[in-house]
Amino acid sequence: MSEFEPKIVAFFCNWCTFTAADLAGTSRLSYPPNIKIIRVMCSGMVDPKFVLKAFLNGADGVLIGGCWPGDCHYINGNLKARRRVALLTEVLKQYGIGEERFWLRWIAASEGTMLKEIAIDMTAKLKQLGPSPLRNMGQMAV
Amino acid sequence: MAKFAKLSFKKDELNKELAGFFKGILENGAVDAVLVPMAQTKKGVRLTLVTSPAHTAQVDPFAPMAAVSGAKIASSLTSRPSGRKVAMVLRPCEIRAVVELAKLKQVNLDDVLLIGMDCLGRYENTDFAKFQEQAGTSEAFLENAQAGKTSLSDFDIIGACKICEFPTADNIDMRLCAIGAGSGSVFIEAVTEKGEEALEKSGLKSGEAPAGRDEAVKKLVAARTEARDKKFAEFRSDAGNFEALRDKLAACVNCYNCRVACPVCYCKECVFITDTFRHTGEQFMAWADQAGTLKMPNDTLFYHLTRMTHMSLFCVGCGQCTSACPNDIDLMPLFRTCADKTQARFSYQAGRSMDEQQPMAGFKSDELVEVTGQVK
Numbered sequence: 001m002s003e004f005e006p007k008i009v010a011f012f013c014n015w016c017t018f019t020a021a022d023l024a025g026t027s028r029l030s031y032p033p034n035i036k037i038i039r040v041m042c043s044g045m046v047d048p049k050f051v052l053k054a055f056l057n058g059a060d061g062v063l064i065g066g067c068w069p070g071d072c073h074y075i076n077g078n079l080k081a082r083r084r085v086a087l088l089t090e091v092l093k094q095y096g097i098g099e100e101r102f103w104l105r106w107i108a109a110s111e112g113t114m115l116k117e118i119a120i121d122m123t124a125k126l127k128q129l130g131p132s133p134l135r136n137m138g139q140m141a142v
Numbered sequence: 143m144a145k146f147a148k149l150s151f152k153k154d155e156l157n158k159e160l161a162g163f164f165k166g167i168l169e170n171g172a173v174d175a176v177l178v179p180m181a182q183t184k185k186g187v188r189l190t191l192v193t194s195p196a197h198t199a200q201v202d203p204f205a206p207m208a209a210v211s212g213a214k215i216a217s218s219l220t221s222r223p224s225g226r227k228v229a230m231v232l233r234p235c236e237i238r239a240v241v242e243l244a245k246l247k248q249v250n251l252d253d254v255l256l257i258g259m260d261c262l263g264r265y266e267n268t269d270f271a272k273f274q275e276q277a278g279t280s281e282a283f284l285e286n287a288q289a290g291k292t293s294l295s296d297f298d299i300i301g302a303c304k305i306c307e308f309p310t311a312d313n314i315d316m317r318l319c320a321i322g323a324g325s326g327s328v329f330i331e332a333v334t335e336k337g338e339e340a341l342e343k344s345g346l347k348s349g350e351a352p353a354g355r356d357e358a359v360k361k362l363v364a365a366r367t368e369a370r371d372k373k374f375a376e377f378r379s380d381a382g383n384f385e386a387l388r389d390k391l392a393a394c395v396n397c398y399n400c401r402v403a404c405p406v407c408y409c410k411e412c413v414f415i416t417d418t419f420r421h422t423g424e425q426f427m428a429w430a431d432q433a434g435t436l437k438m439p440n441d442t443l444f445y446h447l448t449r450m451t452h453m454s455l456f457c458v459g460c461g462q463c464t465s466a467c468p469n470d471i472d473l474m475p476l477f478r479t480c481a482d483k484t485q486a487r488f489s490y491q492a493g494r495s496m497d498e499q500q501p502m503a504g505f506k507s508d509e510l511v512e513v514t515g516q517v518k
Contacts, residue, residue, distance in 0.1 A: 048451045049413070049444075056444055057432075068518060069507045079505035082513050083488075084451075087502065089513075090484045091450045096383045104514050134384050 006060035006126035008035045011046045015073040016109050017065030023112035031119035034126075035063065042066070043104070044077025048088045051102065055092070060132045061101045063122055065115070068106040078106070096133045100125060145332040146319070147346035156281045156328065160318075161198040163330060166344035167229060168195035173255055173340065174226040177215065179203050185274060189215050191228075203231045203259050203318060204280040206287075206299065207270035211405035211462050213239030213249070220250040229255040229340070231318065233264070234311040235302075235460035238493020239405035241313050242456040245500055246408050255340055258311020259318040262287035262362075263299030266465055272297060284320045284328075288358070302461025302474045305370035309362050313496060316340060322358025329355075374482060377475040384443070390476065391446060393469035396439040400473050401449055403466035406456035406492070414445055450480045455501055456492045457481035 012018040018039045024031065040046060043066025051062050064085065066078040085104040092102060103122060107115050151159040164176050180190035180200045187205040189212055192198060212232040219228065232240065237258045243249040262284065265273055273283075273294060286292065292299045311317060315337035319329040329352045332341040341348060381390055398414060401407040413419070419441065430436035454477060463473040485491055488501035511517065 049448055052444055052447050052451075056447075076505060076507075079507060080502075082510050083502060083505050086487055086510050086513050087455070087484055088451055090487045091447060091454065091480060094378070094382065094480060094483060095387050106514055106516050106518075137384060137388065 004127055004130060006034050006123060006129075006131070007058065008061040008063055008122060008126065009054040009059045010035045010037045010063040010065060011040050011043070011050065012037055012065040012107075013043045013067060013073075013078070014039055014041050016067035016071065017043075017105075017107040017115065019109035020065075020107045020111050020115040023109065024115050027112050029112055029116045031116040032123040034123045035119045042072065042074050042077035043081035044072070044074065044079075046081060046084070048084055051088060055097060055101075055132060055134055058132065058135045060129075060135065061103070061122060061126045063118070064104045065107045065118075066104070068108055071108060100129060101132060144351070145338055145341060145348040146351045147330045147332075147341055147344075147348045148327055148350070148352075149330060149346070150327045151281075152326075154279065154281065156204070156279075156284075157202050158199075160203060160328075161201045163344050163346060164192070164198040164201055164229075165195045166346070167255075167340050168192070168198065170343040170345070172227075172343035173229040175228040176231070177212075177219065177228055178231040179205050179207075181205075185271060187270070191219070202280055204284055204320060205270075206262070206264045206273070206280070206283050206292075207267065208233060208236070208264050208460075208462075209267055210403065211239060211460055212236035213243055213405035216240050216254070217243050217248045220252075220254060221248050223250045223253060225253065227253045227255065229257055231257045231259055232311070233261045233460075234258055234308045235261070235306065235458045235493075236405065237311045237314055238308065238458040239456070239460065241493040241496055242406050242458070242500070243408070244496065245503075248408060255316065255336055256311075256314040257316045257318060258314035260311075260320040261303070261306075261309055262321070263292055263303030263306070265297060266300055269297040285325065288321065300461050300465065300474075301373075301472060302459055302464065302478075305366060305373045305478075306459060307363050307367045307370055308493075309366065310359055313493070319352060319355060321362060322355035323352045324354065327352075373475060374479050377479050381476070381479075387446075387476075388443060391442055391471060393471050394442045394446070395469060396442055396445060397468060398445070399466040399468060400463035401453075403462040404449075404453060405460060405462065406453050406458065407449065408456070409452070413448070414441070446476070450477065450484075453477070454481040454484045455488065455490060457485075458492050 043064050046064050054062050072078045105118050149159045167173050175193045177191050178201050179187050181187050181202050187202050213236045240249050244251050315334045317331040323329050332338040457477050459478045461474045490501050
């Protein structure tokens with residue numbers, strides 16, 4: 001049987017993390033293709049519904065990438081994102097999707113290497129964990 | 143220092159005495175209007191806006207029912223204010239929701255005299271009708287409920303009330319005290335300056351505090367808290383994964399009544415009725431293709447989980463969601479157990495204080511470091 005390949009939906013902020021992904025690319029760093037990137041203007045615009053929908057539609061993990069505190073292009077969008085992530089984590093945790101599947105990470109525009117490491121790290125952790133508990137429920141569930 | 147006025151009543155005359163108090167504050171200009179539960183012509187009790195002192199006779203503030211949350215009525219009355227002073231007699235859960243709505247600027251308390259009544263629970267709407275048919279009175283209910291007896295022939299107070307640890311109201315100007323008030327009397331307590339002024343104008347004399355009250359309240363809170371923890375543990379062991387959650391919600395038809403009834407579902411327009419969720423046929427087909435099937439209406443779990451992220455921080459545990467469900471889904475424990483976790487994460491408690499900022503209304507640069515676990 002082939003190895004389980006987790007699907008990770010990643011919301012990357014335009015100014016820092018997406019730029020870091022761009023840098024990783026131009027630097028010819030390679031990271032697992034499990035990460036599917038959605039470019040957003042700010043981590044602070046990631047509505048909890050985006051994350052819920054990703055999980056309900058079968059994502060094994062969700063990664064939100066934003067600027068480090070103090071570096072947000074919109075001054076504090078990332079800090080709002082952090083509160084929302086804490087809130088949504090509390091909701092999801094009760095039904096079996098915990099911090100290990102739902103990550104928020106600060107990755108600056110210059111941190112292409114860190115982006116690569118986080119992508120490798122998250123993919124490896126999710127491989128160990130196995131598919132999301134929502135995945136087997138299929139669309140019938142949602 | 144709080145002031146108490148004792149209101150003694152003869153058998154079947156509790157409401158008559160209370161009517162006298164409301165008449166007093168209306169007549170003497172403490173307020174221009176009173177919003178208070180009142181008996182309707184034949185059946186039922188509803189919050190009623192009274193502006194004439196001649197029409198207070200039918201008041202029944204302790205009636206064990208709340209057809210809709212009074213917090214929503216408070217919002218209708220004050221979000222675009224009349225400029226007239228109004229006394230609002232509400233249950234503790236309604237007051238706590240009012241506190242949250244005031245923070246959201248959906249209730250304006252400027253001209254409001256908040257009167258919180260002691261609450262020993264409420265019956266469902268349909269059960270309250272039976273209660274009335276069986277000649278049940280608020281007076282008898284107060285007495286029996288304090289002795290721990292709330293059940294009647296084939297019904298009881300709702301599940302939310304059985305696990306409610308807030309039988310008395312805070313953040314109010316006055317209280318209607320029934321718990322530990324002794325047989326044949328209730329007390330009207332003035333808590334704030336505004337409340338004291340109203341008490342004075344009502345013509346009632348202040349005197350001794352009810353002797354047994356503090357202890358009676360403490361005992362009731364302890365019993366309710368224990369029941370709450372037991373219910374939480376039971377529910378969690380029973381609904382700790384998405385499959386169990388789906389099964390709990392199996393009867394849901396996406397009517398969204400729970401969010402209509404919810405006093406703290408604060409969005410003016412719910413996203414689930416906007417064009418965001420008006421999908422094309424093609425989109426539905428694409429989703430069905432993914433797993434081979436698509437339950438319709440779809441997005442049931444999505445809706446409830448979204449509601450949890452929206453309102454759980456403000457959930458006051460009033461049980462209106464359960465009451466509103468046409469398919470008898472007991473939603474209250476679902477939202478209350480969730481609220482317990484989310485509120486704890488932010489050391490927040492819905493309705494506790496006017497001064498506590500709502501968690502999603504602010505942020506700090508040096509908090510919640512554990513979310514990313516990264517330190518620069």
